[in-house]
Amino acid sequence: MTLPATPSLRTSTPDNDHVIRFLNVRKTYIMGSEEVHALAGITLPFRRGSFWALMGPSGSGKSTMLNVLGCLDRPTSGQYFLESRDVSSLSDDALSEFRLRHFGFIFQSFNLIPQLTVRENIELPLYYLGWEAAASAARAEELAERVGLTGRLNHRPNQLSGGQQQRVAIARALANDPVVLLADEPTGNLDSATGNQIMHLLAELNGQGKTILMVTHEPDIAIYAHQRLHLRDGLIDRIEGAH
Amino acid sequence: MRQFRLARNIALGIKNLLLHKLRSILTMLGVVFGVGSVIAMLSVGEGASKEALERIRMLGSNNIIITSMKPVEEEAGSGGRMLRLSVYGLLYDDEQRIRETFPAVDRTVPVKILRKEGRLHDQTLELRMVATVADWADLVQRPIIAGRTLIERDIKDRANVVVLTEYGARRLLATQSSIGQTLKLGPDYFEVVGIVKNETGPAGGVQTPDQEVDAYVPLSLARERFGDINRRRTAGSEESERVELHQMIVQLKNTDDVERVAAGIEAMLKRFHKKLDYKMSIPLALLREAEATKRRFNIVLGSIAGISLLVGGIGIMNIMLASVTERTREIGIRRAIGAKRKQIVMQFLIETVVLSTIGGLIGVGIGVIIPWLITYFANMPTVVRLYSLVLSVGISMGVGIVFGLYPAIRAAALDPIVALRHE
Numbered sequence: 282m283t284l285p286a287t288p289s290l291r292t293s294t295p296d297n298d299h300v301i302r303f304l305n306v307r308k309t310y311i312m313g314s315e316e317v318h319a320l321a322g323i324t325l326p327f328r329r330g331s332f333w334a335l336m337g338p339s340g341s342g343k344s345t346m347l348n349v350l351g352c353l354d355r356p357t358s359g360q361y362f363l364e365s366r367d368v369s370s371l372s373d374d375a376l377s378e379f380r381l382r383h384f385g386f387i388f389q390s391f392n393l394i395p396q397l398t399v400r401e402n403i404e405l406p407l408y409y410l411g412w413e414a415a416a417s418a419a420r421a422e423e424l425a426e427r428v429g430l431t432g433r434l435n436h437r438p439n440q441l442s443g444g445q446q447q448r449v450a451i452a453r454a455l456a457n458d459p460v461v462l463l464a465d466e467p468t469g470n471l472d473s474a475t476g477n478q479i480m481h482l483l484a485e486l487n488g489q490g491k492t493i494l495m496v497t498h499e500p501d502i503a504i505y506a507h508q509r510l511h512l513r514d515g516l517i518d519r520i521e522g523a524h
Numbered sequence: 525m526r527q528f529r530l531a532r533n534i535a536l537g538i539k540n541l542l543l544h545k546l547r548s549i550l551t552m553l554g555v556v557f558g559v560g561s562v563i564a565m566l567s568v569g570e571g572a573s574k575e576a577l578e579r580i581r582m583l584g585s586n587n588i589i590i591t592s593m594k595p596v597e598e599e600a601g602s603g604g605r606m607l608r609l610s611v612y613g614l615l616y617d618d619e620q621r622i623r624e625t626f627p628a629v630d631r632t633v634p635v636k637i638l639r640k641e642g643r644l645h646d647q648t649l650e651l652r653m654v655a656t657v658a659d660w661a662d663l664v665q666r667p668i669i670a671g672r673t674l675i676e677r678d679i680k681d682r683a684n685v686v687v688l689t690e691y692g693a694r695r696l697l698a699t700q701s702s703i704g705q706t707l708k709l710g711p712d713y714f715e716v717v718g719i720v721k722n723e724t725g726p727a728g729g730v731q732t733p734d735q736e737v738d739a740y741v742p743l744s745l746a747r748e749r750f751g752d753i754n755r756r757r758t759a760g761s762e763e764s765e766r767v768e769l770h771q772m773i774v775q776l777k778n779t780d781d782v783e784r785v786a787a788g789i790e791a792m793l794k795r796f797h798k799k800l801d802y803k804m805s806i807p808l809a810l811l812r813e814a815e816a817t818k819r820r821f822n823i824v825l826g827s828i829a830g831i832s833l834l835v836g837g838i839g840i841m842n843i844m845l846a847s848v849t850e851r852t853r854e855i856g857i858r859r860a861i862g863a864k865r866k867q868i869v870m871q872f873l874i875e876t877v878v879l880s881t882i883g884g885l886i887g888v889g890i891g892v893i894i895p896w897l898i899t900y901f902a903n904m905p906t907v908v909r910l911y912s913l914v915l916s917v918g919i920s921m922g923v924g925i926v927f928g929l930y931p932a933i934r935a936a937a938l939d940p941i942v943a944l945r946h947e
Contacts, residue, residue: 353860353941374864381862392857392944396543406861411529453861 299362300460300492301327301350306359306369308345308515319345321515322359327494329460332487334506335496342515343496344465350494351384351463352376364460381409385454389466391446393438399425399449400434406457424452428482444475451482455491462486464495468502480505530874537875548879551843554836555883555923556890559916562829563891566912568898569825571905573818580814583807584663586630588774588786590614592767595799609753612801613767616747621796622774622789628781633659635771636743638750643708644696651692651739653709655746661720663773669693671703671718678717678742686714687740689722695737709739712749782808833919836883837927844876844931855935856943868936869929876928877921884920888913 308320319342335343348354352368361369368379393402403421425434428448438446454462468476484505487493503509511518541548592613619634636655641648661673669690678685686707707714754765776785786806793802855868895906
């Protein structure tokens with residue numbers, strides 16, 4: 282007996298090549314009496330180890346896409362497979378668990394907790410993962426070294442430059458050894474030299490096997506990515522780069 | 525693992541509170557003063573009631589005390605006459621009737637009080653002679669300093685013996701241990717057989733202030749020698765009273781019978797006494813009344829405590845809500861990283877409970893110091909009970925939980941995306 286070949290509708294076939302698959306993902310907001318389709322049906326697989334830049338004018342749906350990708354938001358309809366598991370309709374707690382174990386977030390405004398030291402900021406995901414203090418401290422030191430922040434562990438975020446703060450954020454994003462790094466305009470608050478340093482660091486991490494999905498509107502930054510996804514009105518406009 | 529997390533959560537909470545020291549202290553003040561004043565008030569209440577309760581308890585909870593009382597109409601009297609005799613009070617027959625009628629009665633102790641001048645050589649002292657039976661010493665216990673108290677044989681033999689209280693003994697005998705000396709009481713001579721300590725304060729509540737110069741003699745003897753008429757001279761007039769017994773302590777075998785027998789005695793006395801020339805006091809009833817008063821007092825204090833802690837709690841909630849708003853971004857970050865809602869709830873709840881508990885502990889400190897100051901400066905008895913301290917800290921922790929829950933839930937309910945965008 283042969284099933285009709287409808288790959289786009291397959292639901293749970295193990296797929297080791299693709300860490301993330303979007304199947305007709307829609308996200309609709311109700312604004313007053315109007316429906317706004319932030320994502321109007323996107324079907325796209327993301328290969329393991331790839332480096333994507335999500336681009337498009339404001340309102341094109343790139344931020345919404347990043348939120349859905351990062352399990353911060355659920356799609357209104359469609360399916361989202363993360364490591365072959367459908368996460369499109371999980372509970373809030375289950376989504377938190379996925380974020381904790383699979384993602385690392387890097388934000389435009391760094392989003393470090395000001396009252397915590399660099400070390401404590403880096404340790405934050407490990408705290409929620411329930412790591413012991415000693416192991417957690419060792420991990421923080423290792424990560425600080427990896428992002429070039431040796432000796433700054435006991436500083437407060439406000440004692441660091443923007444570039445250094447973003448490095449702390451990257452170290453924090455790496456703490457849980459995530460499958461996917463999600464970056465939202467990671468260089469938006471940095472001068473171009475510092476921005477390029479950060480992009481070099483991200484490219485290096487991608488070289489070590491991390492899948493990176495990055496929202497940006499700067500072409501100079503987007504060139505670091507291997508694929509550039511252009512969105513327009515919640516739909517895929519075009520894809521540039523090796524697919 | 526769990527404990528380790530809780531410890532870290534608490535450490536984090538303290539750290540966050542230390543970040544805004546002044547704010548934290550101001551927030552705590554409500555609980556501090558709430559708890560402090562509650563403990564202080566309770567200690568004053570406890571101090572006052574402890575004294576009263578102890579005094580009553582010493583009267584014996586299975587006793588009924590009947591005291592002779594000059595009727596009101598007698599007191600008014602006709603002032604024109606220079607010499608008058610008033611007859612009132614408990615009768616020897618009353619004692620016998622009570623003893624014989626109520627099987628629940630264990631024993632009765634009759635007391636007759638006479639004023640006599642005591643003399644030893646050239647020393648004289650106005651004494652209050654308490655004529656009673658041997659059981660008196662059992663019911664109104666006083667430590668013996670020397671010799672013995674009255675015994676059954678003294679009563680039977682109508683022996684000329686006297687037991688003095690310490691103060692009187694010192695005044696008359698010069699030394700405390702001069703047992704065996706002969707003391708002149710009124711027209712008669714008595715051998716001093718014992719000296720007992722005079723209780724200051726709650727001395728069985730039976731005696732009036734000049735108890736320290738009491739002289740205990742056998743009732744049988746006093747009745748034979750001195751009769752029942754007592755003369756009292758007041759400026760220009762002489763008053764005489766005929767009182768058989770001044771007081772009677774009825775001791776029951778069982779506390780449960782007190783109220784029933786008391787009612788029976790009252791009915792009996794009413795039948796044999798035309799006038800109301802006696803007064804009954806039932807320590808058990810007084811005790812119950814005192815305890816009920818104390819309970820009411822505690823309820824009032826509890827309400828005041830409740831209100832002050834409520835105000836303190838609202839203060840905490842107010843600040844925590846402000847803190848949640850201020851830390852919206854932090855909440856967003858934690859949620860994005862993977863913190864679950866309940867972990868955010870715990871974080872804020874722990875912070876509130878830490879705040880209110882520290883406030884409670886400081887309050888306990890103040891609550892212990894204030895009663896001490898009250899006792900020191902106002903000389904009022906205060907009793908700080910452990911339960912009030914434990915209860916206060918417990919309640920302040922509870923206040924933290926109750927008033928911290930809403931801000932914590934609000935914090936956890938924030939949409940992480942919105943929270944991250946918050947400036």
